[in-house]
Amino acid sequence: MxxxxxxxxxxxxxxxxxxxxxxxxxxxxxxxxxxxxxxxxxxxxxxxxxxxxxxxxxxxxxxxxxxxxxxxxxxFKMLGGAYAIGRLLCEKYGLDIDAVSLEQLKSRMTEKMTFATTTDGNHGRGVAWAAKQLGQNAVIYMPKGSAQERVDHILNLGAECIVTDMNYDDTVRLTMKTAQERGWEVVQDTAWEGYTKIPTWIxxxxxxxxxxxxxxxxxxxxxxxxxxxxxxxxxxxxxxxxxxxxxxxxxxxxxxxxxxxxxxxxxxxxxxxxxxxxxxxxxxxxxxxxxxxxxxxxxxxxxxxxxxxxxxxxxxxxxxxxxxxxxxxxxxxxxxxxxxxxxxxxxxxxxxxxxxxxxxxxxxxxxxxxxxxxxxxxxxxxxxxxxxxxxxxxxxxxx
Structure with missing residues (x-):
């Protein structure tokens, strides 16, 4: 041996x-x-x-x-992104997560939304997939060194994908700053002070x-x-x-x-x-x-x-x-x-x-x-x- x-x-x-x-x-x-x-x-x-x-x-x-x-x-990552987006929309429209589907949520949406996140690949792909199912926009940020194939997977789902010149954690901070300025919903799988509900759902x-x-x-x-x-x-x-x-x-x-x-x-x-x-x-x-x-x-x-x-x-x-x-x-x-x-x-x-x-x-x-x-x-x-x-x-x- x-x-x-x-x-x-x-x-x-x-x-x-x-x-x-x-x-x-x-x-x-x-x-x-x-x-x-x-x-x-x-x-x-x-x-x-x-x-x-x-x-x-x-x-x-x-x-x-x-x-x-x-x-x-x-x-596996879409399990978290899709569920968090579902919970977010249920809260926004006063619905019960136990009683609705992703397709029913799509029919209830009355305004165009943009979901943003930072990813090394899989989480962003899941968020982009969920946004596409709902007919909404997604902007996905990735850290430097990200493989082109992982970028392409996200682009193929109709999302915008931006590769930064920063590491993962600094890219998260950039995503938060940009989203706040532009009124996007951040769907991130880590938490910080004042941002706990969505990562819990994820x-x-x-x-x-x-x-x-x-x-x-x-x-x-x-x-x-x-x-x-x-x-x-x-x-x-x-x-x-x-x-x-x-x-x-x-x-x-x-x-x-x-x-x-x-x-x-x-x-x-x-x-x-x-x-x-x-x-x-x-x-x-x-x-x-x-x-x-x-x-x-x-x-x-x-x-x-x-x-x-x-x-x-x-x-x-x-x-x-x-x-x-x-x-x-x-x-x-x-x-x-x-x-x-x-x-x-x-x-x-x-x-x-x-x-x-x-x-x-x-x-x-x-x-x-x-x-x-x-x-x-x-x-x-x-x-x-x-x-x-x-x-x-x-x-x-x-x-």
Whole structure:
């Protein structure tokens, strides 16, 4: 068996207390999923059972939620953007989110609106898609270095897309300033003082995928996962999904791991310190969707209270995950997972091939009874880079 060592820094959460959040619960997830179910074309994304890989890695189950198949958008993000826009319009027109669909909201709109956001790709694509469904305008800002393919996906949905010469967090500030000047509605997945309602709705929307996964596990005869690995940019998805899972299973019954790239590991550093820590600079990681330096303050309390471990890892870990998922063992299904989607599986693979494998497995609490839930949050949203990694061996594991 090959043996190689990738940089995977694992920090136990010393501030864990298991307290759940009233914002991110099973009840709120059910409300969001009810809205999503009324969107034409809705269906749960697959929960893939990688039996052969689990046997190789020495765990009972590896379950991967494949979000590349979400509304033909190749990523999960529209769950948050569409739900937040739905809630925003219901509030504006005095409607009940439980009683209306996206199509009904479109018929109620009496004025043209513009929705604006900052994105590394997937969130902006989701907002642009929702705006198009409603016949409205969208203006999407992206940080410097954004892949042209991700820009094109947004433009193809009829939105305006502006790539700045700033990093993600500075681009968010530019978006806010411009939107305030022009009267646009900002649909952003991070929060700050005076801006909390929409990011809360976005995070609640993300929990639809967790509600689906729990239902799918029950159908498989699985009582509960023992582990969940959740990747974090600002931490919105991680907190939204973890909030749901700990409400269902209890925080002390779930070994939860939040994973980030080492060049943008603001949640990891916050977890180590026990308070919010921001990271600056270019954050030039291949995990574009996770290249965020300022944690979402709405999600942070839940992550601080309920995360078991925080991980900061090098880009080669995500690249390894992409290759393993794309080249399955035995009869396991093939999963096309992008840079940000594959990092959780990459951590499992990095642990398996590590020179101190047994020590790594013990550190992560993994053994033959472990049932591991992973979220592949995106497919090949940058096809050129995906092929450079999977076909050409970019970011190799043995260097």
């Amino acid at each position: 090959s043996v190689f060592s990738l940089k995977v820094d694992i920090a136990d959460n010393r501030n864990f207390n298991g307290e759940i959040s009233p914002l991110f619960t099973r009840a709120e997830a059910k409300k969001a999923r009810g809205f999503h179910k009324k969107i034409a074309g809705y269906q749960p994304t697959p929960l893939c059972d990688l039996k052969a890989l689990a046997a190789l890695f020495g765990v009972r189950k590896i379950l991967v939620k494949d979000e590349s198949q979400r509304f033909e958008l190749n990523a 995070m609640q929307g993300y929990a639809t995928l967790a509600d689906e996964a729990v239902e799918q596990m029950q159908q498989m005869g699985i009582d509960r996962p023992t582990h969940v690995f959740l990747q974090a940019g600002v931490g919105a998805m991680a907190a939204g999904v973890l909030g749901y899972l700990v409400d269902v299973y209890g925080a002390k019954n779930l070994h939860s791991v939040v994973v980030e790239p080492e060049l943008a590991d603001c949640v990891y550093r916050s977890g180590v310190k026990g308070e919010l820590v921001n990271v600056g600079g270019d954050m030039a990681t291949i995990m574009a969707g996770l290249a965020c330096g300022e944690p979402n303050p709405l999600g942070w309390p839940l992550l601080r209270n309920c995360t078991t471990q925080f991980i900061s890892c090098q880009d080669s870990v995500a690249a390894l995950g992409m290759r393993v998922l794309g080249n399955p063992l035995g009869n396991d299904p093939r999963i096309v997972s992008g840079e940000s989607g594959a990092v959780g599986l990459g951590v499992l693979a990095a642990a398996h091939y590590h020179p101190q494998r047994e020590q790594m497995m013990r550190k992560l609490g993994l053994d033959g009874d472990s049932v591991v839930l992973l979220i592949s949050t995106e497919g090949d949203t940058d096809v050129k880079h995906y092929r450079e990694v999977v076909w050409e061996g970019k970011h190799p594991a043995n260097v």
